[in-house]
Amino acid sequence: MPAVNKLGREGYDGKGVRILRKEQDLPLAFDAPGLLEELIDFKKEIAVIAVRNVHGEITTYPAVEMVFHPEANLVEYLFSPAEISREVALEADLAARKITEELSLVGTLAVEMFVTKDDKVLVNEAAPRPHNSGHQTIEANCTSQYEQHLRAILDLPLGDTSSIQPSAMINLLGSEGHAGLARYEGLEKVLNIHGVHVHLYGKKLTRPFRKMGHVTILDPDVDSLKKKAKFVKDNLTVTT
Numbered sequence: 005m006p007a008v009n010k011l012g013r014e015g016y017d018g019k020g021v022r023i024l025r026k027e028q029d030l031p032l033a034f035d036a037p038g039l040l041e042e043l044i045d046f047k048k049e050i051a052v053i054a055v056r057n058v059h060g061e062i063t064t065y066p067a068v069e070m071v072f073h074p075e076a077n078l079v080e081y082l083f084s085p086a087e088i089s090r091e092v093a094l095e096a097d098l099a100a101r102k103i104t105e106e107l108s109l110v111g112t113l114a115v116e117m118f119v120t121k122d123d124k125v126l127v128n129e130a131a132p133r134p135h136n137s138g139h140q141t142i143e144a145n146c147t148s149q150y151e152q153h154l155r156a157i158l159d160l161p162l163g164d165t166s167s168i169q170p171s172a173m174i175n176l177l178g179s180e181g182h183a184g185l186a187r188y189e190g191l192e193k194v195l196n197i198h199g200v201h202v203h204l205y206g207k208k209l210t211r212p213f214r215k216m217g218h219v220t221i222l223d224p225d226v227d228s229l230k231k232k233a234k235f236v237k238d239n240l241t242v243t244t
């Protein structure tokens with residue numbers, strides 16, 4: 005210890021991931037077959053989405069930076085592009101391309117990585133599908149991850165993945181202490197802000213930390229973008 009225990013099956017959205025720091029944490033894990041990993045003391049979490057077509061052509065999206073909710077183990081904020089050096093960005097991009105290529109994957113692969121304090125890039129997990137860390141590509145990139153996925157599997161030319169503007173993405177999670185019919189508070193306030201795009205998933209029932217939607221925010225100025233993201237986070241809530 006410290007270690008991380010991950011369920012072998014049915015883990016998603018941080019469910020099934022247990023951080024074990026001390027002996028008292030041990031009962032939290034090992035009730036089903038899983039994987040035990042070293043706890044990485046990372047500086048940042050980033051992700052690169054790669055899309056490969058049948059001919060082996062690969063495109064990648066600029067690396068994004070994820071900021072996790074400390075309790076729920078879920079992405080709370082995502083920023084695109086990630087604030088990382090050119091070298092780290094290049095290494096992350098190469099890692100995503102290499103994994104996609106070696107899997108001969110056709111379609112989308114989202115590769116989540118840790119950047120350590122000494123700027124090493126470690127791959128944490130890879131998901132073979134359009135991914136949470138690419139939601140912002142709908143508004144913020146020339147071709148969204150969804151369009152790119154379809155282009156890849158339908159054997160069409162791949163599109164331009166460049167970002168149009170710096171963006172932030174916020175997962176809209178069910179508030180703690182609320183379970184039942186979902187009610188959205190603060191929609192008008194956030195929709196009044198320039199560059200804010202709200203996506204609700206139409207789920208009838210909310211429960212604590214359930215993913216109910218996401219919001220993408222675009223702004224050419226990174227400081228203003230962060231302020232808007234904080235405002236959305238504080239003002240748009242899902243309750244009952």
Ligand SMILES: Nc1ncnc2c1ncn2[C@@H]1O[C@H](COP(=O)(O)OP(=O)(O)OP(=O)(O)O)[C@@H](O)[C@H]1O
Pocket residue numbers: 008010015016017018019020021041042043044045049072077078079116128129
């Ligand atoms: N070895 C590790 N060291 C440090 N933190 C870790 C480690 N493994 C996982 N974590 C933390 O837990 C989070 C969730 O883990 P992981 O991405 O492996 O699981 P997941 O359930 O598939 O999550 P999701 O579906 O939301 O991506 C990571 O993003 C990271 O913050």
Ligand SMILES: [Mg+2]
Pocket residue numbers: 116129
């Ligand atoms: Mg993950």
